[in-house]
Amino acid sequence: MKKIKPIVFFPPVILLLAAVIMSFANKDAFGKIVNDANTWILVNFGWLFNLSGIIFLIIVVGLYFSPFGKVKIGGSKAKPMLGKFEWFSITLTTGIAIGILFWATAEPMYHLVAPPASLGITPNSPQAAIFSLSTLMLHWTFTPYAIYTIPTIIFAFVYYNMKKPYSIGSTLYPLLGEKSYGIGGQGIDAICLFALVAGMAASLGTGVLTVSGGLSYLFGIKSNTTLWLFVDIAIVVAFVISAVTGLMNGVKNLSQINTWIFIGLAIFIFVVGPTVYILNLNVESFANYISHFLEKSLFTGIVEGDPWPKGWTMFYWANWLAWSPITGLFLGRISYGYRVKDLIMTNFFLPSVFGLMWMSIFGGGAIFSQLHGVPIARAVMKQGPEAAVYLFLSNYPLASMIIPIFIFAAFLSYVTGADAMTSSMGGMSTTGISPESPEPSMLMKIFWGVLLCVVSWVMLSFAGIDGIKMLSNLGGFPSMFLELAMAYCIILVAKNPKKFDSFKEDYTKDGKPID
Template sequence: MGHLPAASRHPINRPVFFIPLAILSAALLLSLWRGEAFVAAETVLNDWILRQLGPVFAGAGVAFLALLGAVALSPLGRTVIGGPGAKPLLGRWRWFAVMLCTTIATGILFWGAAEPLFHLNAPPPMLGLEPGSDAAATFAMSTMFLHWTLTPYGIYTVAALAFALVYYNRGEPFSLSSLFVPLIGKRAHGPVGTGIDIICLYALVAGMAASMGAGILAISGGIETLGGFAGGMPLRWAIGALIVASFLISAATGLQKGIAGLSVLNTWLFFAIIAFALLAGPTAHMLGLSLSAGGEYVSTFVPRNLGIGLDPDWSRQWTIFYWGNWFAWAPVTALFLGRLAIGYSVREFILMNLVLPSLFGALWMTAIAGSAILLDQQSGASLYAVISARGPDSVLFRLFDALGGGPAVTGLILFTIFLSYVAGADANVSAMSALSTRGITPDAPEAPLAVQSVWGVAVGLVAVVLVAASGIDGIRMMSVLGGAPALFVIIGAALSLAAMTVRGRPSAAPALPD
C-alpha cells in the first residue's frame, strides 16, 4: 500500500484545534478593547482560584512525590516503556538536555536572580525575620529550593510517566484522555476526552504565553542595559517575532536535529553560566548559604509545601502561584516528555525527570540565587532597589555586571535566554500541535508544520499582548488561570499511575527481570 499524503494521515482534530483558538482570540480581542476591565476580571478570578484551590495545589504536589517513590520501589519500576525490545529515541545526555529545556524554559533565568531578592528583603511577616539579615538570606535560598526542585518536577514526572505507559505500553491514542483509561477504560475517549484536550490545550497556551512574556521582558531588559536605551514595545514586538520565527524553523527540522540540538547547546550554556557565577562570586559564602538553606529546606519541607506556618497571602502569592504555573504546563508537556521515554525503564524515567533536574535546579540556585542574595546584602540592597525602580526585567544583567561579567557575559546570557525559550517552545508547540491533530502515532509523531505555525503565532501574540497590557502581574495571573483546570487532569493521571502501580504493570507487556 502506498503512503498517504501528509494531510490525509494527519487531519486536524477540529474541536481540539478550533475551540481553544476561538477562546484565545476572544480573550485577546477583549484585552485589547477593554484592557483595564479585562485585567480587573483576571485579578478577581486569579484571587479566587488561589484561595479556593490553593490547598489542593499544595497537597497534590506533596502526594505526587510520595507516589513516585512508591512507583520506583514497586515492580512497575522495572517495566520498560514500550516493552523490552523498544529502542530509545535519544541517548541519555540528549534526553536529559531536551527534558531540562522543555520544562524550565526561561523561568529559571528570569526568576533565579529576581525572586530571592523579594524573599530576602520582604520575608513573610509571620516568621519575624529582619529584612536583609542572614536568617532572611537562608529563608530566601531555601524557598528557591522549594520552588525550583523536587515538588515542581514531581508534577511533571507523574503526568509524563502515566502518559508514557498508556501510550507506548497500552497503545492508547496520543491524547490526554488516554491518561484516564487505567481508571475508567475506553470510556475515557469520546466527548469527555475531547473536552479534556481542549481545556489542557488552552491551559498550556496560557502557561507558554506567560513564560514567553517573561522571556521577552528579560531579553528586552538585557538589550536596553547593554545598549543604554529604552526600546519600549517596538523592541518587545520584535523580540517576540524573532522567537516565534526561530522555534518554527527548529520545528521544521524535527526532534533529532532541531529540538535536541538546541537543547544540548542550551544545557552547556546553562553550565557555563553556573561556572562563571561560582568562580566570580563569593564562592565559599555561596556554598555555606546553600548548605544552611538545604538543611532548612529538608526540615520544613512538608509544612512549607503546604503553606503551614507562613502568612496565607504570602504563600498564595508565591508558592501556590508556582504550583499553579507548573500545573498549567504539565498536561501537554507530559505528552512530549512521555514521547521521549521509549526504551527506558520506569525507574530511569523517574531519575531523569525528577532527580537529576532537581539537582540541577539546586546547583543553579546555589550559583545564581546565592550570588544575588549575597551581593544584595553586601551592597545595601542595591539589586532590590533595581526591582523597586525598574521591575525584575534587568536584575539578572545587573547581577552579572556586579560579578565583573561585562558586555560579553551579558551577550551570552541574552543568547541563552533566547535559546532557552526557543528550545522549550519548540517542544511544547510540537506537543500542542500533535494533540490537535488526528493520526499521531509513535511511527508518525509530528503534526503538519502549518498546524505548528498557527499555535506558535498564537502563543507569540498572547505573550506580547500580555506584556503590553499588564506586564509581569498579568503574566503571573495568566499562568494560574491555566493551572486551575489542569490540576484535575494531573490528579487523574496520578490516580491512573497509582492504579498501574498496584497492578504491577500497565498492560500485558512484560517487565525486566530483577
C-alpha cells in the first residue's frame, strides 16, 4: 500500500466499481448514459478520430525513413532483451490478437448483408463481398498498428534514452518539461488506466464469448452467465500462473506457442479451403483498400445521414486509442536494444502484414461460405458474433480437432494480453518501477487481473457486450488528444534527437545519429 500512487490508483478503481454497480442496479439508466455520451462524442468528434488515424500512419511511415529511425533504444551499447521472433510474437499476441480471432469471420457478415446505405451497394453482391474484405483490412491492419506504435516509440525513447519515470505523463516531457510530472502527469495516468481497464473488460468480454461459444458448440452447453463465469475464472487462474512465472517467461513462452498456432490455423484454412477464391478476392479487395484508402478512412456519413461509420470505423479508432497509451508502455519497455526503425518494423509493419493475411484467409473464406450456402450471417444475427467462427470451421475437414485448437488459441490470447497489460497497469499505479526493477508486485498484478474479470463478467451479464464496448469507447476520447500530443512530441524529438537523448556519444557533431 505504501507504494501505491493514490491519484493514479483510486479514481479508475472507484469509477469502474461505480459503473459495475450502476449496470447491475439499473441497466437501462446505465445504458442510456453511456450510449448518449458515446453518441455525442462520435457525432462531434468522429471526424477527428478518422483524421487522427491518418496522421499517426503518416508519422510512423515518415519516422521509419527518417534519420531518427537509426536511433537505438537504450543507447548504442544496449543489448536486446528479446530475440526478434520472440519480440514479434509478443507484439502480435498482446495487441489485437483476440480481436482478429473473434471478428475475422463475424465482421464481414455485417458488411456483406448490411453495407452502408449511402454507398448504394447491393447486399450479398460481389461488390458487397469486396467492400466487406477491404473494410476488414482497413479496421485490422496498418491504421490500428500505427495508433499503437506512436506511444510505443515515444515512451521507449523517453524511458530508456531520456531516463524519465515509468509513466504515460513522461511521454509529454519533450513538450511540457517538468510539468509532465506531479499531479498533472498522475491525472493523465489515471485517465489512461480507466480507459485501458474498460477496454480490457471489453476485450475479455469478447474472449469469454469466443471460448464460451466454442464450448457451447462442442458440448451443447448453453452459453449463458454461468458458463461465462467459469470461463472468466479459468482465465484468471491461467493469468495468475503466467504472472507468477514472470513477464519475460510467461508472456514470452505463451506468445510463441500462440503465434505458431495462428500460423498453423491460417495455413490449414488456406490450403483446404477455397484457395483460388481467397486469392482472387484478396487481390481485388486489397486494390479496393489501397485505391479507396482515404475515402474509407475519412468516411463520416454525416452528409447522407448514414450511421454506419459511427458503428464501425470511428468506433474502432476510439477503441484502439483507449488501449494505445498503456499498450505503448508495455511494447516500448520490451523494445530495449533495438533501433527505432526495428521497432516500427516489428510493431507496425509485420503485424499489419500478418493481419492482412489472416483477414484475407478467414474473412475471405467466411464470405465464400456465406455466398455458397453456409448461413453464417444468420447465425451471427440470431446467436451473436461468437457463433460465426465455429459454424465456419465446422464445414472444414478435421473440424473436431481444429475447433478445440482455435478455442485454446483464443484462451491463450487473452491470458497473454492480460499478463502484459496488468504488468503495465501495476507499474503505472505504484512507485519504484525502473529499467533495473521493471515489475510491479505480484499482488498488484493479481488485483488488476481479478478486477478486470469481475468488471467484465458483471457488465457482460447485465449491460451486454455493447455496453462494455461503449464504456471502453469513451476512454478513447481523452486518449485521442493525448496521442496527438505524443505525436507532436515525437516530431520534436525526431527533429533533434541529440538534444533530448542522454547518450550524446551516439551522435555526430551536427546531431545526426551514428548508424
